Amino acid sequence: MDFGNRYLAELFSIGNITVYLTDTLLATWVVMAVLIGFALVVRLRLSRFTDRPTCKLQNVVELMVETLDKLGRDTMGPELMEWGGMFFGLFGFVLISNYIGMFGLRPPTADLATTAALALTVFVVIHFMGIKRRKGRYFKSLISPNPIFLPINLISDISTPVSLCFRLFGNVLGGYIIMGMVYNLLPRILTLIVPDPLHLYFDLMVGALQAYIFTVLGMTFLQQKADPED
Amino acid sequence: MDPKAFVLGMSALSAGVCTLSGLGSGLGQGYAAGKAAEAVARQPEARGSILSTMLIGGALAETCSIYGLIIALILLMANPLLALI
Numbered sequence: 001m002d003f004g005n006r007y008l009a010e011l012f013s014i015g016n017i018t019v020y021l022t023d024t025l026l027a028t029w030v031v032m033a034v035l036i037g038f039a040l041v042v043r044l045r046l047s048r049f050t051d052r053p054t055c056k057l058q059n060v061v062e063l064m065v066e067t068l069d070k071l072g073r074d075t076m077g078p079e080l081m082e083w084g085g086m087f088f089g090l091f092g093f094v095l096i097s098n099y100i101g102m103f104g105l106r107p108p109t110a111d112l113a114t115t116a117a118l119a120l121t122v123f124v125v126i127h128f129m130g131i132k133r134r135k136g137r138y139f140k141s142l143i144s145p146n147p148i149f150l151p152i153n154l155i156s157d158i159s160t161p162v163s164l165c166f167r168l169f170g171n172v173l174g175g176y177i178i179m180g181m182v183y184n185l186l187p188r189i190l191t192l193i194v195p196d197p198l199h200l201y202f203d204l205m206v207g208a209l210q211a212y213i214f215t216v217l218g219m220t221f222l223q224q225k226a227d228p229e230d
Numbered sequence: 231m232d233p234k235a236f237v238l239g240m241s242a243l244s245a246g247v248c249t250l251s252g253l254g255s256g257l258g259q260g261y262a263a264g265k266a267a268e269a270v271a272r273q274p275e276a277r278g279s280i281l282s283t284m285l286i287g288g289a290l291a292e293t294c295s296i297y298g299l300i301i302a303l304i305l306l307m308a309n310p311l312l313a314l315i
Contacts, residue, residue, distance in 0.1 A: 003307070004307065074279075163293050166293070166296055166297065166300055167289065167292065167293055167296050169300070170296035170297075170299050170300050171292075171296065173303065174296075174299055177303075209285065209289075210289075212285070213285060213286065213289040216282070216285075216286055217286065217289070217290075220286070
């Protein structure tokens, strides 16, 4: 069995590098289409939104925004809420990516490239905000309590995005491999019934939990690095 | 003995050993969940914040076993040692 990323077609080539259409790329496009489509629908219906919610869509959108807003306020504090939108986007992308595995596509988050890109985004934001808000004390915190600890502090900074991306990648890929093994193990007719409870756990629960944890850990690291009182 | 067979067999064996890294994180997560249940029993009104703290702690404890899983996957699917023989 091959659980790797399949090359479906050749897209274009620059010099010696050929860019292929992979499973991850295809699934990422589907996720992007879902998210952009939802955003466009909300934008088109925005003029019909009222102070007291009357349609179902407004209730759903308000529920999502208020939940993420409260999460951000509790975790990051109100002064860092300018980054709340980014974490909302990250949460939505990771959640839909994990759930797309239920529709027969390979989840984009089961590819190290996707999770590394997401973790690097968080890493850049964390250190940008750290330098912007703490200025000199940010660099001083690298050599605290004394300059011998500089390599240790650097390693602990670098391990943040590494652990973020490996956690998401390992969880989703592990679930994907277990589901693939179950589907290959069973006779054809039984695959209609038996894997359903496993899908409940490995896709619905682990997917939502990992999206939540990725967002909350990113917020916590941002709050730790960018706290001006520290 | 064929060196390739030896490397492949040892890789499969060590991938199995890597799975043992789940032992520690399983113990840790169970301990965290038990402590969270105690805390909820003592203070039922703080259930929400206890739950989210427990989830984050559980996720952090899980990282080590995820590293073990990734090493096992590398040994099974993209073995770097095979290039050496």
